[in-house]
Amino acid sequence: MKSIPHLEIHLAHACNLACESCSHYSNQGHKGILSLAEAEHSMKLWHRRLVPHTFSLLGGEPSIHPDLPEFVLLARRIWPSAHLRLVTNGFFLHRHPALPAILQRDHNTSIYLSIHHDGPEYAEKLRPVMELLKSWVRNYRIRVNIYLSFKHWTRVYRGSRSAMEPLKNGLPRQSWERCPAKHYP
Ligand code: SF4
Incomplete structure (x- = not known):
C-alpha cells in the first residue's frame, strides 16, 4: 500500500458558478453526477493500493448532488x-440538513468553504451560507475552513468549450513547477 497526500473525487461535474479560472473545467458547461454505486466501484479499485492522508469530495459543486451525506459515509x-474534506462553494449546503450530524460523528472531517470573489455582491450572496455554517459549527462542533480561491486565480488553458486547448510553451516541467493550480483544493 502506498501512502499519498491527497486523493479526490468529483461528485458532480457541473457547478452553479462559472469561475473564469476553474481548474476543474466546471465552468465549461460540463454536466452529470456520479452515482454512489459508480463511486464505490471506482474507490474500491484503489483502496487496497493507496492510503490517502486526505480524501476530498468535490466537483464541480458537490452540494448539487442529492446524496452528498451518503458520499461522506461511503468515503469513510x-x-x-x-x-x-468536503470542498464546496457553499450555496447549496442548506439542501443537506443531515450533513452536519454525520460530520459531527466523524471527527476526522472538515468542510472547506472556497470563496470565489472578493466583491461586496458576492459577500452579500454568501451571507446566508456563512450564517448556516456558523450555526453548524455552534450546534455540531464541526470543522470549517475558509479558502480564498480568488487570491490564486490563474488560467490553465486557452479558448473555451470545444475550442479549449492547452497552453503550449514547450516547457512542461517548468510549467508544472510554476502552476499554482496543483495546490488548489
Ligand atoms: S466554484 Fe469551484 S468548481 Fe465551480 S466553477 Fe468556480 S472554481 Fe470551478
Missing part, C-alpha cells in the same frame, strides 16, 4: 483513516 467506509 472505503478510506477509514483519511481526513475527509
Whole structure:
C-alpha cells in the first residue's frame, strides 16, 4: 500500500458558478453526477493500493448532488483513516440538513468553504451560507475552513468549450513547477 497526500473525487461535474479560472473545467458547461454505486466501484479499485492522508469530495459543486451525506459515509467506509474534506462553494449546503450530524460523528472531517470573489455582491450572496455554517459549527462542533480561491486565480488553458486547448510553451516541467493550480483544493 502506498501512502499519498491527497486523493479526490468529483461528485458532480457541473457547478452553479462559472469561475473564469476553474481548474476543474466546471465552468465549461460540463454536466452529470456520479452515482454512489459508480463511486464505490471506482474507490474500491484503489483502496487496497493507496492510503490517502486526505480524501476530498468535490466537483464541480458537490452540494448539487442529492446524496452528498451518503458520499461522506461511503468515503469513510472505503478510506477509514483519511481526513475527509468536503470542498464546496457553499450555496447549496442548506439542501443537506443531515450533513452536519454525520460530520459531527466523524471527527476526522472538515468542510472547506472556497470563496470565489472578493466583491461586496458576492459577500452579500454568501451571507446566508456563512450564517448556516456558523450555526453548524455552534450546534455540531464541526470543522470549517475558509479558502480564498480568488487570491490564486490563474488560467490553465486557452479558448473555451470545444475550442479549449492547452497552453503550449514547450516547457512542461517548468510549467508544472510554476502552476499554482496543483495546490488548489
Ligand atoms: S466554484 Fe469551484 S468548481 Fe465551480 S466553477 Fe468556480 S472554481 Fe470551478
